Amino acid sequence: MIRSLWSAATGMNAQQTNVDTIANNLANVNTVGYKSQVAQFKTLLYQTLQTKTTTANGDPKPVTSQVGLGVRNASINQIFTQGSLIASESNTSFAIEGEGYFAVRNENDEINYTRNGDFTWALGAGNTIMLTTTDGNPVLDAQGRSILLSSGFMTNRIAISSDGTLSYPDENNNLQSLNITIGTYQFRNPAGLERQGDSLWAVTGASGAAINESTAVGVTRSKVVQGYLEGSNVKVADEMVNLIVAQRAYEMNSKAITTSDEMLQQANNLKR
Template identity: 70%
Template sequence: MVRSLWTAATGMNAQQTNVDTIANNLANVNTVGYKTQVAQFKSLLYQTLQTATTTANGDPKPTSSQVGLGVRNSSINSIFTQGSFLASNGDASFAIEGEGFFAIQGSDGNTYYTRNGDFTWATNGRNGGLILTNQDGLPVLSTTGRTITLNNNYVTSRITITNDGTICYPDANNNPQSLNMTIGMYQFNNPGGLVRKGSTLWETSPASGEALNEATNRNLTRSKMVQGYLEGSNVQVADEMVNLIIAQRAYEMNSKAITTTDEMMQTANNLKR
């Protein structure tokens, strides 16, 4: 009977993690570039009560007797489906149509990746001029892995971006001309292996593989960049509410198993009376 107490307790712990994951999805339903997460489960060890032997008549038993010891969370997977496009009034707002990621230089000097294209042109500190950054002030990188900087002669509201990320500025005849700088877009063999670093940033890992530069890798299907839009969260509220109800019911059932086991133990203890 005690075994069932611990087994049901593992179920409650696993469903609590499931509810935490769903709550995080719902909390980020309006977060630009957020990708929904799904909790996965796996069974714990099985205890063998009786191995495959023979019956009293000498006939072999086809199966052994094993009892499970509960469940645990095996992983929390990110789902990288395309989010809906949201119109934005920002001059440096970009949405990616495809599988690409923007590259961001972190404060520690490492490169991180994001689908959040809510950028802004900021002053470049002591060096003067302008630099393209995300909302946290971290520089956006080009296809060559460098920060995207302009001098003070440019008006940010007149800067345009082509579908491949090329930065353009109008000439005297108001025709957009390339500034020989392109916003970098990168892909991964296994995006699910990326490690979340917060603020919709991801870091590469051995599971994700190295970042593949779309500008130099001809085997990739190029992503398209759309100026004036942002990619919204891909969280499906209706699905998350259904999953929340299922997780709640599973939690209640495991709680009921603990209550039932406690009542059975109490009955056994009262047999001597």
């Protein structure tokens, strides 16, 4: 009965993590570029109740006699399916169709990656114009440099092609390339990326180094869509079903603790 108390307690802890994960998905249902998560579980060690044999000559038993000691959270996996494209009136809104990520430089001068293409033009040093995130972090081009333009450009006239190249109309209103391309990067194992908050991801040893789509060989390039944002890939109906299942599992573990407690109480009353 003491074993059942601990097993049920581990189940409640595991389901609490599951509910926390689902709640975070639902909270970010409208977050641009958000990728949903799912909790995975594994059993704890098993305790052998009887020896492998009960005969004098050591013949093995055909079946084992083991009891589990509960469950624990094994991992929280990332789901990287494509989110739906949401139209935006801003000409600095960009969505990615494909496996790519935008690169931004954070306040610690570290490079992070994101699917959130809600960018804006900001005034940079030396009266320049710089493409940044809404937090003011510089967006990087295909060479890993900040995207800077001189003050003579009108930002509302800058166009972005599907490969991320910036163009500007000449005196005849014909678009001319500025020889600047918004950088897009891929990873051999996106599931190994580490979440940083603000829809940013950091490279880890599990994800591998970032692969520059503009220079890598054998990589299918992503498509940059101007005037759209990639919505969250959270499916509300699925998450609500998962939430109900997790709640029921939590209640069943709670019931197991209550039942074990009642059995212990009856065992104590036998002495009276």
